[in-house]
Amino acid sequence: MRVTLAVFQLAKLGGKERDCLAVARALAARGHAVTVLTTAAPARPEPQLQVVVLPTTGNANHARTTSFAAAVRAHHAAARGDALLAFDRVPGADFFFAADPSYTLRYSGLLSRLMPRRRAMLALERGIYDVTAKSQIFFLTMRQRDEYVAAYRLDPARAAVLPLILHEERYAAVAARDDKAQIRARLGLAPDALVALCIGIPAKRKGFDRALAALAAHPRLQLILAGSSDGWITPRIRQLGLQDRVRVLPYGADVVDLLSAADVFLHPAREEAAGVVLGEALLAGTPVIVSGVCGYAPEVARAGAGIVLAEPFQAEDLARAIGEVIDRLPEFRQAAAAESARLQQVRGHWLATIADKVETLAPRAR
The missing domain is CATH 3.40.50.2000 (Glycogen Phosphorylase B;)
Structure with a gap:
């Protein structure tokens, strides 16, 4: 044909x-x-x-x-x-x-x-x-x-x-990745650090500003913002006094490494028809906190591998959800690992x- x-x-x-x-x-x-x-x-x-x-x-x-x-x-x-x-x-x-x-x-x-x-x-x-x-x-x-x-x-x-859409290169990257300690060493992260991650372009649509605001309630948490070079990000980090806890990285092919290094993936997006990155996080075995507007948010809820935020978005809901995931991290990691295994079966x-x-x-x- x-x-x-x-x-x-x-x-x-x-x-x-x-x-x-x-x-x-x-x-x-x-x-x-x-x-x-x-x-x-x-x-x-x-x-x-x-x-x-x-x-x-x-x-x-x-x-x-x-x-x-x-x-x-x-x-x-x-x-x-x-x-x-x-x-x-x-x-x-x-x-x-x-x-x-x-x-x-x-x-x-x-x-x-x-x-x-x-x-x-x-x-x-x-x-x-x-x-x-x-x-x-x-x-x-x-x-x-x-x-x-x-x-x-x-x-x-x-x-x-x-x-759910997941690309073959993500499966290959998960199969070939190093263990978490090695990935963190390459990224300059301590093995015992508590790390959250955001990925996306443009930054405000993906909720980077929401994630930064929520960081104030969790002084132990470090945050990686990957993918966006929007000019407002660095001034906002300084304004919030978060220079020591936030790292801004360009978008690259190491998405799976970043997800594997993180303890939780944050995606408090304002608009997202689907959100393939949510599936990528689950494939990497990383718990997810996601806003309810995202099309693939029900996948997170179904797997029990994170928390879906109610709409309309409330800043305190995100801060509370981060605390809940931190407190129950082994449980959420286990659910994310189970979902990763399921996604391998539907490749x-x-x-x-x-x-x-x-x-x-x-x-x-x-």
Whole structure:
């Protein structure tokens, strides 16, 4: 089967782009001819895939996005592809990977009809979700699916909720990691230090400021903030007098090492459609404290491997949850270790779910 995947800017290599490449590789491994359409190719070549860079027109982002969608449809039709799976909104795609929040749920009122950007982005979204559309849609979480079903009267038969997404490189990193003492030695952390960790970009959306504020209630706790270089972070640390207890690190490939070195992973995010990093923390065997807005928060609650904060967020709830995890750390570690073992058993299930659907429901197969 000739399968076309489309993602606007593959060179970005954020979560959506990494997911696209993982799906493309999985389909290629099943023997399909896979083409990935994008406007910016990754720096590293993908030998199993054909990556095609499409030109777009327009100066504004919404104009380029609309142009990309049209170019994708034209290329797929000319190549006589058997299935089109889009990771950005491409009306008419056979399959859609719903990685982004809904424009319909964010935009409303007169501005949505008058502002060109909002009008264009809503039109692209309706081309995927509207009752007249035919796209099969992969959702990250049940909550996300239910929001779109309500917003668009979406036929549930067109919706599939994926198993928790974890990438193969994370499994490999967990298998190859050193023990906790060795990792801490490399990071300059004492073996008996009590360490919390935040990872994410941008920092305020991921709740770094909330974690810093909660640190005042726990004078023994050290905090690592990884991934964001936002300019407000260092001044806030100084303002709170936390220079001796907080370390700021750039985002890198050592995510599993950081998670393995930490006693607790803090993710008091303000917005998070899913939160793959929550699954990564559980795979590393690290207890999690997470805000209830995060799509994968129910995974933490189900495993008993941490605490899900109630919404709306209250600063005292986070401080209290940190204290509870510290007091019951052996119990939470045991639950996280059990969840890590379970995740090993479902390795690759999200990719198999997508590949099975594409093979079964592609236009050629129907």
